[in-house]
Amino acid sequence: MSGAGGLSTRDVLWRFAPMIYGPTLLFGLGEGALLPLLPSIAAAAGADLSQAALIASVLVVARLIGNLPAGWLVARIGERWTMAIAGGLALVGVLGLIFARELILLGVSVFGIGLCAAAFGLARHAFMTTRVPLRYRARALSTLGGSFRLGMFTGPFVAAGLVAATGTEQAAGWFFAGCLAALVLLVLLGRDPEDELGRVTPPKTEPSKPEGVFRTMWRHRGVLVRVGGAAATLSGMRQARIYLLPLWGVSLGLGPEQIALIIGLTGALEFLLFYTSGQIMDRWGRLWACLPSMILMGGAFAGLAFTHDLASPTAWFIAGAVVVGIGNGLSSGILMTLGADLAPAADPAPFLGSWRMLSDAGAAGSPLLITGITALVSLPAATLVIGVIGLLGAVGFAVYVPRYLPHRR
Numbered sequence: 001m002s003g004a005g006g007l008s009t010r011d012v013l014w015r016f017a018p019m020i021y022g023p024t025l026l027f028g029l030g031e032g033a034l035l036p037l038l039p040s041i042a043a044a045a046g047a048d049l050s051q052a053a054l055i056a057s058v059l060v061v062a063r064l065i066g067n068l069p070a071g072w073l074v075a076r077i078g079e080r081w082t083m084a085i086a087g088g089l090a091l092v093g094v095l096g097l098i099f100a101r102e103l104i105l106l107g108v109s110v111f112g113i114g115l116c117a118a119a120f121g122l123a124r125h126a127f128m129t130t131r132v133p134l135r136y137r138a139r140a141l142s143t144l145g146g147s148f149r150l151g152m153f154t155g156p157f158v159a160a161g162l163v164a165a166t167g168t169e170q171a172a173g174w175f176f177a178g179c180l181a182a183l184v185l186l187v188l189l190g191r192d193p194e195d196e197l198g199r200v201t202p203p204k205t206e207p208s209k210p211e212g213v214f215r216t217m218w219r220h221r222g223v224l225v226r227v228g229g230a231a232a233t234l235s236g237m238r239q240a241r242i243y244l245l246p247l248w249g250v251s252l253g254l255g256p257e258q259i260a261l262i263i264g265l266t267g268a269l270e271f272l273l274f275y276t277s278g279q280i281m282d283r284w285g286r287l288w289a290c291l292p293s294m295i296l297m298g299g300a301f302a303g304l305a306f307t308h309d310l311a312s313p314t315a316w317f318i319a320g321a322v323v324v325g326i327g328n329g330l331s332s333g334i335l336m337t338l339g340a341d342l343a344p345a346a347d348p349a350p351f352l353g354s355w356r357m358l359s360d361a362g363a364a365g366s367p368l369l370i371t372g373i374t375a376l377v378s379l380p381a382a383t384l385v386i387g388v389i390g391l392l393g394a395v396g397f398a399v400y401v402p403r404y405l406p407h408r409r
Contacts, residue, residue, distance in 0.1 A: 019190030023183040028151020030176030033159035037169045062114025064360040070119035071353020079127035090116035091180040098173040126349045129340035142278030142333030216350035226400040232362030233393025239363040266325030273329025296327030298390020305384035
């Protein structure tokens, strides 16, 4: 399919491969390789079980905290330099993690990696927001999400092979370091896609002066509370599936290999559907992707809550996991696309920092909510609450997306 200027969709997307999609895949690969081994690395540094869990959670907290300063940084030095600096500092953090022999240094290193991940993620989001032609935006951003998902899906298998070959968890850290070094080179040496897309990219309005993160947050508080609140529920759904589905399998007495197989199936579905999400959003509107996604995930969790004591609960678990995987696959790129649509065209970074902070807050809060309700009531009750939150998020999208994006109904 050809667009403005005679360029096909493939032509437009391919131009972002060296500087955006390639580095995103590399970051996902390295992070995906490291994350499963963080508790083991922490234990080797002397952490007990609770401390190891805390070290692993530091990454999520750092991502949440890092969004606002990342928006400030991008607005002042630009996307390319922010991505390069974030990659370089993350490399320092990974080296600190590799050589850490004390928990404090390990925690600081992981926190630094999380801050850099937030800065890199926001910078590439702002880069795509200002350079991708509007008619290709959802497909470009869903491909960005798919690149990261591919890395996160493949990374644990790479880590498993490296640990088996070397006998040490530090091999995953060295792999991440290599990915980051390659990432920095690609970002610095890759040609800006705008050089080749000038014929199809609308001219950008140059801001007279960056407005500032907090002033931008206050000026756009209405859309951030309404659409951003719905976006936070979607992030919560995504994070919930990472915690709830394995817990549900354990509660049914399934073995680790069976749980891994079922979760792997959902991961494959999520990856296969990433481009479909972009096609839907670009052709029929944003609502036609985010609404079915939330209904599928929220409905699947709510329904799963009532199946624990039914006949063939494992079959119900597999069916629920598959529906959640399809729903999450259809959500690929949605949050980045909505953020790009709503951000001020001249200076999107401060708005995107607030937007991403809200969505990350939903992701950070979901595991805490699941843990608390499971401890106080039961796992099915936690699953039901998550499902209801997802359905309420669907209502939020249905009400506010047409209001704030009337051209994308």
